[in-house]
Amino acid sequence: MSAAIEETFSGTGRQSVTLPLAGIWRNGLLAAGTWLLASALTYGLPDVITWGATGPFAAVTLVGALIFLALSVTVHRLGSTGRTLVHYGPWFIVLGLWLAAWEVLTAKLGWLPKPFFSPPEGLLHVYMTDWDRLLICIAYTGRLWGLGFFSGIFVGFAGGVALGWSKRFAYWGMPLLKLIGPVPASAWIPCTFFIFPSTFHASIFLVALASGIPVAILTAAGVSQVNRSFYDVARTLGADNRFLIFKVAIPAALPNVFVGIFMGLYYSFAVLVVAEMLGAKFGLGWYLQFNTAYSAYANVYAALIIMALICAGLVRLLFVARDRLLGWQKGIL
Amino acid sequence: MSVAFAEASVAGSIALDFEGVSHRYDLDDKTLEVLDNVSLAIEPGEFVALLGPSGCGKSTLLRLAAGLEAPTAGSVSEDGQPILGPNPDRILVFQDATLFPWRTVRANVAIGLEARGLICEREYRIDEVLKLVKLDGFADFYPHQLSGGMAQRAALARALVNDPKLLLLDEPFGKLDSLTRLRMQKELLDLWKSAGFTALLVTHDVEEALLLADRVIVLSDRPASIVAELRVDQPHPRRRDDAKLIALRASLLETLGISHDV
Numbered sequence: 001m002s003a004a005i006e007e008t009f010s011g012t013g014r015q016s017v018t019l020p021l022a023g024i025w026r027n028g029l030l031a032a033g034t035w036l037l038a039s040a041l042t043y044g045l046p047d048v049i050t051w052g053a054t055g056p057f058a059a060v061t062l063v064g065a066l067i068f069l070a071l072s073v074t075v076h077r078l079g080s081t082g083r084t085l086v087h088y089g090p091w092f093i094v095l096g097l098w099l100a101a102w103e104v105l106t107a108k109l110g111w112l113p114k115p116f117f118s119p120p121e122g123l124l125h126v127y128m129t130d131w132d133r134l135l136i137c138i139a140y141t142g143r144l145w146g147l148g149f150f151s152g153i154f155v156g157f158a159g160g161v162a163l164g165w166s167k168r169f170a171y172w173g174m175p176l177l178k179l180i181g182p183v184p185a186s187a188w189i190p191c192t193f194f195i196f197p198s199t200f201h202a203s204i205f206l207v208a209l210a211s212g213i214p215v216a217i218l219t220a221a222g223v224s225q226v227n228r229s230f231y232d233v234a235r236t237l238g239a240d241n242r243f244l245i246f247k248v249a250i251p252a253a254l255p256n257v258f259v260g261i262f263m264g265l266y267y268s269f270a271v272l273v274v275a276e277m278l279g280a281k282f283g284l285g286w287y288l289q290f291n292t293a294y295s296a297y298a299n300v301y302a303a304l305i306i307m308a309l310i311c312a313g314l315v316r317l318l319f320v321a322r323d324r325l326l327g328w329q330k331g332i333l
Numbered sequence: 334m335s336v337a338f339a340e341a342s343v344a345g346s347i348a349l350d351f352e353g354v355s356h357r358y359d360l361d362d363k364t365l366e367v368l369d370n371v372s373l374a375i376e377p378g379e380f381v382a383l384l385g386p387s388g389c390g391k392s393t394l395l396r397l398a399a400g401l402e403a404p405t406a407g408s409v410s411e412d413g414q415p416i417l418g419p420n421p422d423r424i425l426v427f428q429d430a431t432l433f434p435w436r437t438v439r440a441n442v443a444i445g446l447e448a449r450g451l452i453c454e455r456e457y458r459i460d461e462v463l464k465l466v467k468l469d470g471f472a473d474f475y476p477h478q479l480s481g482g483m484a485q486r487a488a489l490a491r492a493l494v495n496d497p498k499l500l501l502l503d504e505p506f507g508k509l510d511s512l513t514r515l516r517m518q519k520e521l522l523d524l525w526k527s528a529g530f531t532a533l534l535v536t537h538d539v540e541e542a543l544l545l546a547d548r549v550i551v552l553s554d555r556p557a558s559i560v561a562e563l564r565v566d567q568p569h570p571r572r573r574d575d576a577k578l579i580a581l582r583a584s585l586l587e588t589l590g591i592s593h594d595v
């Protein structure tokens with residue numbers, strides 16, 4: 001009953017979550033329970049397949065359980081962070097169950113065998129033994145991705161504005177863009193090798209291309225769809241072309257631009273593996289390929305999880321930026 | 334309120350001439366004749382109202398005067414000079430408010446000053462005109478937070494802040510409730526008297542035309558030509574129930590093809 005009430009409260013997300021029942025977060029307790037279960041199963045049952053981090057994984061899940069236990073009484077004092085935690089309560093419960101089941105099916109029963117599947121403790125083992133190399137890979141990938149993505153969306157945005165604004169530009173540019181758009185990144189590899197002075201530049205180009213093309217297409221569409229009467233209004237008020245582009249066309253197209261940037265973000269991550277095929281020595285994409293070649297799938301999963309988390313974090317940042325810039329849309333959408 | 338405007342006002346007025354103006358739109362497979370040989374001379378400082386059936390070309394006439402379009406035939410000139418393009422001396426208030434949704438009311442009103450690089454010296458005018466159209470409490474609202482009437486008033490403020498010499502108004506009060514409309518009519522009249530600009534008002538409201546204008550022009554169905562012209566000499570403030578205005582109204586309605594007892 002009180003859980004049901006809490007559900008509705010946390011669902012709306014804004015109300016205060018002070019409950020009459022001494023402020024106990026029931027989902028927090030349940031999450032502590034499922035995490036404890038995962039810990040106990042890991043520690044208690046014998047391993048059929050050894051992965052080398054049974055003890056540490058049991059410890060990590062136990063710590064998780066203790067944290068949820070502590071949170072279940074204190075979460076209501078944590079303000080907005082607390083509300084976010086409460087909102088994701090059901091997820092924490094299921095996550096504990098998932099960890100327990102995953103561990104049992106792989107390490108404890110062996111139904112999902114090595115090397116294709118790895119239990120969570122296998123991933124933990126990777127993080128514990130290979131963390132230094134993973135950190136270096138993250139740094140290398142970060143450099144490549146940062147250079148590629150930002151130059152890509154910059155050029156894509158500028159090109160998109162030109163394509164959407166100028167008829168002559170669109171006449172030559174649009175067909176080219178439509179031809180280039182669907183070409184898979186790997187198809188570029190031969191000519192990038194020839195054009196660019198180093199493989200690093202070629203990799204940057206591939207990332208930039210993947211992120212720039214959706215930005216260019218959506219920006220062009222956004223600029224060319226701007227309501228004509230906005231231009232008329234601005235022109236009667238004395239606006240020149242510069243004003244029309246920067247103060248009318250671009251702000252009006254910005255919602256579209258953001259859709260393009262979101263797509264570019266996903267594409268740029270997808271293309272990282274290909275980009276790091278080009279003779280890279282480090283990088284998450286390189287790490288994935290290297291470990292796939294050696295059937296070290298636990299390492300592959302471990303790196304994939306890192307990439308997914310980084311991508312999710314960047315998407316979140318982008319949402320914050322969008323809400324800042326496009327606050328005016330709130331009442332319209 | 335008109336006092337505040339008079340103090341700040343630097344506006345003058347211009348003469349507007351349509352000489353044998355015809356206009357057509359080229360559509361994909363045909364052309365649409367919209368204006369047919371319209372000649373109209375408007376004196377500096379005069380207030381002229383345009384009446385006509387909907388779709389006859391009234392908005393088109395205003396677009397030509399604003400310089401947003403060039404006539405297919407004939408010429409439009411200001412003070413004897415041909416109008417070649419838009420100029421903030423001649424400002425068109427559009428039928429729809431067309432506020433920029435990403436700008437607040439204040440930022441919308443500021444567009445004209447920004448575009449001409451006058452924002453620093455004339456920023457105070459923004460507050461003045463916002464007060465004038467009674468939106469001073471809404472300066473930081475976004476257009477989607479305004480009612481239709483408020484949006485229309487914001488659009489009017491956006492024009493007035495530039496101290497136009499010719500104000501072209503395309504059914505500016507069409508969307509207002511009747512009380513706000515009466516108030517805005519009076520305010521427009523006060524403004525016109527104190528600032529002295531030339532005004533060309535498109536309206537579908539016969540009474541509005543008679544209350545405000547020095548001269549009422551009646552246009553025919555598309556392609557529009559001038560079918561009647563009527564001078565209103567009554568001094569301001571005019572009363573709706575003034576016998577002479579009622580007589581003029583009856584004759585106007587007859588010209589428009591509507592019988593007296595409507």
Ligand SMILES: Nc1ncnc2c1ncn2[C@@H]1O[C@H](COP(=O)(O)OP(=O)(O)O)[C@@H](O)[C@H]1O
Nearest residue numbers: 358365367386387388389390391392393394555
């Ligand atoms: N840009 C345009 N292209 C094609 N036809 C137009 C355009 N603008 C207006 N028209 C047409 O011209 C006619 C007159 O339009 P308008 O001047 O807006 O009439 P009014 O303002 O008197 O209602 C209408 O039939 C309209 O469909």
Ligand SMILES: [Mg+2]
Nearest residue numbers: 391392428503
């Ligand atoms: Mg119209």
